[in-house]
Amino acid sequence: MKKRVLVPLALWTVFLAGIIEYLAQRSRREGGLALSPTLDDMPRIAQFAYMFLPTIIAVLYSIAWNWVDLDVKRLHPWLELSRPGGTTAETLSVDYPFDFVALVPVKAAKRR
Numbered sequence: 497m498k499k500r501v502l503v504p505l506a507l508w509t510v511f512l513a514g515i516i517e518y519l520a521q522r523s524r525r526e527g528g529l530a531l532s533p534t535l536d537d538m539p540r541i542a543q544f545a546y547m548f549l550p551t552i553i554a555v556l557y558s559i560a561w562n563w564v565d566l567d568v569k570r571l572h573p574w575l576e577l578s579r580p581g582g583t584t585a586e587t588l589s590v591d592y593p594f595d596f597v598a599l600v601p602v603k604a605a606k607r608r
Contacts, residue, residue: 497567505560512557562597 522528538546576583 497564501564505564508557508560512553559598566597 573583
């Protein structure tokens, strides 16, 4: 994998970890949204951010990491073959699933 893919993803990971820690500290200090009397008392944007935004971010983040994981698994046998001593047949016979997670539902619908 190239640095232009891995470095932004690693930075995004550190950024998300920082945001989570900041929100945890702020929630502990101010009582957080969980102590709000009802969800109806919050503005609509806060309701959306509280209920759906974390899930959306987590799904997009997992799709990005899954993409990297898929490429690593796809290229691993070729990397092993390019080494000076070559590789064993055991390494080449590893069978990883190569479907990109975001496209699996489309592929499943076509096979239906």
